[in-house]
Amino acid sequence: MPNQLSYRPRPGEIPTNPGVYRFRDAQGRVLYVGKAKNLRARLSNYFAPLHTLHERTRRMVTTAASVEWTVVATDVDSLQLEYMWIKEFDPPFNVRYKDDKSYPFMAITLADEAPRVIVTRNRRISGAKYFGPYPKVWAVHDTIDLMIKVFPIRTCSDASYKKAMATGRPCFPGQIGRCGGPCSMKVTIEEHRVIVDDFIAFMAGGDQRFTKELTARMREASAAMDYEAAAIYRDRLQSIDAVLNRSALVLASDTDADLFGIAEDELAATVQHFIIRGGRVRGVRATTIEKELDISGGDLVDQVLQRTYGDAAPVDIPRQVLVPSLPDDSEELEQWLRDKRDRPVTIQVAQRGRKAELMKTATLNAQQALILHKTRRTSDYVARTQALTDLQEALGLAEAPLRIECFDVSHLGGTNVVASMVVFEDGLPRKDQYRSFGVPETTDDTDSIYQVLTRRLAYVDRGDAEDAAELAAAAAAATDPEGALRPVGEPVEPQEPVVTTRKRPRFAYRPQLLVVDGGKPQVEAAARARADAGHEEIALCGIAKRLEEVWLPGEDYPVILPRTSEALYLLQRLRDEAHRFAITHQRKRRRNDIQTVLAEVPGLGDARIKALLRHFGSVSALRHATSDEIEELPGVGPKLAAAIHAHLSSG
Numbered sequence: 014m015p016n017q018l019s020y021r022p023r024p025g026e027i028p029t030n031p032g033v034y035r036f037r038d039a040q041g042r043v044l045y046v047g048k049a050k051n052l053r054a055r056l057s058n059y060f061a062p063l064h065t066l067h068e069r070t071r072r073m074v075t076t077a078a079s080v081e082w083t084v085v086a087t088d089v090d091s092l093q094l095e096y097m098w099i100k101e102f103d104p105p106f107n108v109r110y111k112d113d114k115s116y117p118f119m120a121i122t123l124a125d126e127a128p129r130v131i132v133t134r135n136r137r138i139s140g141a142k143y144f145g146p147y148p149k150v151w152a153v154h155d156t157i158d159l160m161i162k163v164f165p166i167r168t169c170s171d172a173s174y175k176k177a178m179a180t181g182r183p184c185f186p187g188q189i190g191r192c193g194g195p196c197s198m199k200v201t202i203e204e205h206r207v208i209v210d211d212f213i214a215f216m217a218g219g220d221q222r223f224t225k226e227l228t229a230r231m232r233e234a235s236a237a238m239d240y241e242a243a244a245i246y247r248d249r250l251q252s253i254d255a256v257l258n259r260s261a262l263v264l265a266s267d268t269d270a271d272l273f274g275i276a277e278d279e280l281a282a283t284v285q286h287f288i289i290r291g292g293r294v295r296g297v298r299a300t301t302i303e304k305e306l307d308i309s310g311g312d313l314v315d316q317v318l319q320r321t322y323g324d325a326a327p328v329d330i331p332r333q334v335l336v337p338s339l340p341d342d343s344e345e346l347e348q349w350l351r352d353k354r355d356r357p358v359t360i361q362v363a364q365r366g367r368k369a370e371l372m373k374t375a376t377l378n379a380q381q382a383l384i385l386h387k388t389r390r391t392s393d394y395v396a397r398t399q400a401l402t403d404l405q406e407a408l409g410l411a412e413a414p415l416r417i418e419c420f421d422v423s424h425l426g427g428t429n430v431v432a433s434m435v436v437f438e439d440g441l442p443r444k445d446q447y448r449s450f451g452v453p454e455t456t457d458d459t460d461s462i463y464q465v466l467t468r469r470l471a472y473v474d475r476g477d478a479e480d481a482a483e484l485a486a487a488a489a490a491a492t493d494p495e496g497a498l499r500p501v502g503e504p505v506e507p508q509e510p511v512v513t514t515r516k517r518p519r520f521a522y523r524p525q526l527l528v529v530d531g532g533k534p535q536v537e538a539a540a541r542a543r544a545d546a547g548h549e550e551i552a553l554c555g556i557a558k559r560l561e562e563v564w565l566p567g568e569d570y571p572v573i574l575p576r577t578s579e580a581l582y583l584l585q586r587l588r589d590e591a592h593r594f595a596i597t598h599q600r601k602r603r604r605n606d607i608q609t610v611l612a613e614v615p616g617l618g619d620a621r622i623k624a625l626l627r628h629f630g631s632v633s634a635l636r637h638a639t640s641d642e643i644e645e646l647p648g649v650g651p652k653l654a655a656a657i658h659a660h661l662s663s664g
Contacts, residue, residue, distance in 0.1 A: 129167035274337065
């Protein structure tokens, strides 16, 4: 692979203005959209030497065939254009959002003659006022049940309302005390509208006013010895308390904010969105994000805010947005939100006090959601079964691959080549059966794959031979336990069955599917190893890191699995686990190599070797260090520093 990209713009071609850029592949598909305050400075990061780029960034720029950019007048314009293009092109390397479900909302249909309160997942009801989202449908229903005891507004259907108003007979929910609209024949349309306004004011955070009013009325009724009315006010106060206890007071009563807790790893992130109105958590939403590129925490916050507020109504944008870290363009984001809301909006990091405590709670929830996201598919039997079945159908296998082995090759600039083998059985990792390989001499990745598969498949042959020999010995022992022939007709005493106690080597188990990390060249190399070993009955595929294509041996075109496919998720987990295991093994070997080199220096003991490793990290860094730099470490004098420098320079 060349170290520079053929489509890299010439020096000076990229402007220094703010703007938005797009990477495209050879077919013109937009792969990635990004924005920058300085296009030249930002794009230069993508055209650094390939070996210095993060793996997924390198995959994106090598998949791309061209890059283009659009200059805009301001940073806010670049933010708006980036959001529009991401929505339009849905680039595969931009972050992807996945809601496990659409969350339920409480809606009040203000456009109706007599507004009613409903539970809905539809955010496009004309003229409706929404509250939520709520994590569960039952939570919305419980809140409504409590609320209509205090603010009896309409709950019946439009058909029931029209029939009641036409006949003059109360609707059925009104007859049983479940509807307080004009159709119940207890209030007029105008009186009902006042109650609806109070309902909305309470849900929007004006709970203290109603609590004080009801308390005063209850005391007045009690003083007048109207105990029946006092009991009604008491019950309404209890209903209000029940509603408020569902969302504890976390911030000042005038706080109008959205708070985002984020947890992430290399491949995914989860966002816990707390909607705070009137100082109380009025709604909670959890979102899962798939990261195709390695992005910073600030960039992730940037994308989350764009996604959350891109299509939001002005009333849904709060005065304050609390985030775990500020994006680089926080000022432009504030301006963007201010323009949409037509009122001031601030983006802040919650650092102390109640806001910081609530951020900890949201982050903890996000961490738990991330763990759940990663384990749900693998720990759930139905999901694992679906993944294996989908994989069987996609690869055309005769049976579901219950044992899958995945191989990955890792190296440092073509040296120190190692390989890993990870094992999944029934969709779950079997870490006790992982293996690592050293590849001392190789020409490239395909040769390494061939060597490793050849060595691994040799153990299958040994296992088969040992099984055959064991079965033959068991059969002979059962026929002639003493190991000698008897004359014809001589009775044979009954013998106890022969029990074999030999434990089968784990490495000798036969896999149903071999997976290699790579595309067509790696798969063809693995196929040669499989054919040379005489095990073409074992299925084989590869998963390429470019666009998550699945390659089969002898095929000119890859198998494309849906991004939401359980089978693709399983293959990705296998690939990522094999990569992680290979990197871990390589780092361990590298540490051992460093210690071996340094141990040859006279007068350098284990403690000082560890100190040098902590400070420099590698022999390469040490080789580029001067004697004076080495001498800066405590316990390393001029003579020892000169000896270390001379030893490494001569090596």
